[in-house]
Amino acid sequence: MTLVTALVVLFVALGVFFTFVAAVGMIRLPDVYSRSHAATKADTLGAGFAILAVAVYFGTLGEVIRGAFLLVFIYYTNPTAAHAITRAAYSRGIDVWTTEENRQEESR
Amino acid sequence: MSDRGGVLVPVAPSPTLEETVSHAVDVARETGGGIHLVRTVPGHHVGRETLESDEQVLERAEQRAREASPDGFPVSATLLGAQRYIAGPTEHVEYFLGYADKHDLAGIVVDPEYSIDATAPTLQSLESLFADAGFTYEIAPVSTGGWRPTSGELLRASVAGVIAFGFYLVLGGTVYGFLDPFVLGSGVVTGLIAGGLLRNVAFETTPSVGPVLSTIGRGILFVPYLLWEITKANVQFAYVVLHPRLPIDPRLDRVDAAVGSGMSVTAFANSITLTPGTLTVDAHGHHLLIHSLNASAQEDLFEGVHERPVRYLFYGRESLELPGPAERGDAEPLIGPDAPDVVEDATNATTTETNGADESDGGAGTDGDDDE
Incomplete structure (x- = not known):
């Protein structure tokens, strides 16, 4: 296994791991706001590692530059989309899940 | 009437x-x-x-x-x-x-x-x-x-055009070669159209060489910092999500950003969303509504951990000395463990927030009266 292959495997593995974390977070977290954390953070880094793997695999300047552009656009659009979703949720009056509220419900 | x-x-x-x-x-x-x-x-x-x-x-x-x-x-x-x-x-x-x-x-x-x-x-x-x-x-x-275009407009149009041309050239040039006549020709046309249409949209102020260069310079420091913060955020997030007991304690806060223009508020809001445990829910001017996943994320936010780098990026080194939002009185818990009263639903919180904005507007109005 060459160094390039090893790096590609490492980056793909990291990408898969963080995307997996995003999926788990999406299911486990309680409300739309905290789920958005999963959709923006883990997802963004997962995509970042995937692009990094692609750039290393091809290794040409063109791929690296276009990968960098892709990354920039993902880093711009992902938080914007999360903002749009949570903002819509908030203006519709959807409650924010808090531990306090949750404990009250459990004691009932 | x-x-x-x-x-x-x-x-x-x-x-x-x-x-x-x-x-x-x-x-x-x-x-x-x-x-x-x-x-x-x-x-x-x-x-x-x-x-x-x-x-x-x-x-x-x-x-x-x-x-x-x-x-x-x-x-x-x-x-x-x-x-x-x-x-x-x-x-x-x-x-x-x-x-x-x-x-x-x-x-x-x-x-x-x-x-x-x-x-x-x-x-x-x-x-x-x-x-x-x-x-x-x-x-x-x-x-x-x-x-008739003002000189500022012409300058903005040409800067926007050159940036668009450069972007086009990078994308096209890496595929067909940078000196390909088609890429160059269509790039010039694209740059002209983009510059003409976006002259008043692409910038908030007419760019001038000095500030732009120093912003780019600071950006080169800012980007690795942001990438590092994002990576850190994800490791923390992975820990929380994969932890069997899911140790979260969410809360919602209002923070007034000490950054001025739309561009810097956007950068601030987006870097909040991408960094540890915080998410921008809503923005009215520089009043931001921020959801934090746990107490330490909120603390960072109130101390200005996110704000300082963005201020540095847009306003330079001296702005680093500004105290964090909590110290300035620009941070206010709305929902969650630190909120003054347990707010029953999110709509109540909206009214609180709007009142806050009104008060600050009134304050500015009083300043105006003094000038008269």
Whole structure:
């Protein structure tokens, strides 16, 4: 296994791991706001590692530059989309899940 | 309505400012009130020497108003928002409307060439915002002398065009080769179109070499920092999500960002979303509504861990000394363990937030009165 292959495997593995974390977070977290954390953070880094793997695999300047552009656009659009979703949720009056509220419900 | 009188004139440096003021004086005399010249200070002017230019343009308008009106005619000139960061056209309009309400003015006369710095009036119609608020408004019937680009506009168009051309060249050149005549030719056409269309949209202020270069320089430091923060955020997030007991303690807070323009608020809001445990839910001007996943994320936010790098990026090193939002009193817990009362639902929180915004607007209005 060459160094390039090893790096590609490492980056793909990291990408898969963080995307997996995003999926788990999406299911486990309680409300739309905290789920958005999963959709923006883990997802963004997962995509970042995937692009990094692609750039290393091809290794040409063109791929690296276009990968960098892709990354920039993902880093711009992902938080914007999360903002749009949570903002819509908030203006519709959807409650924010808090531990306090949750404990009250459990004691009932 | 009948006891209302006087007109408000938003003041900005424009070639038709004098004519507009003269017209507004006529209108004001008909309504039986005085003329109120109001200049709102763009957020990025705050704390800089450029405040002087705002005062000068206001003086120019005042002088004209006195020349055009009979002796003893009430003329007032006010600078609004010098102590606050005003972000975006809507907030400027809020200041105007607040002023007009307070002084029971009959109407608003708008300079056809009025624009808040480089932010194009074509992006958001100021007139429609005034009309929605129930004020009679009028665009002063002055001759604009046809459309001719100002030197600032030409500069913005060429910078936007060159950037678009460079972007096109990078994308096309890496596939077909950088010297391919088709790539170069279509790139020039694309650059011209993009520059022409985006001249008033792409920038908030006319770019000048020094500040732009230093912003790029600071950006080179900022990007690795942001990438590192994002990676850290994800490791923490992975720990929380994969932990069997899911140790989260969410809360919602309001933070007023000490950054001025739309661009820097956007960068701030997005870097909040991408960094440890925080997410921007809503933004009104520089009032941001932020959801935090746990207490340590909220602490970082209140201490200005996110704000400082963004301030550094846009305003340079000296802005690092500004205290964090909590210390400035610009942070307020709304929902969650630290909130003063347990707010039952999110709609209540919305009203609290709006009240907060109103108070700060009132404060600015008082500042204006002192100037009169």
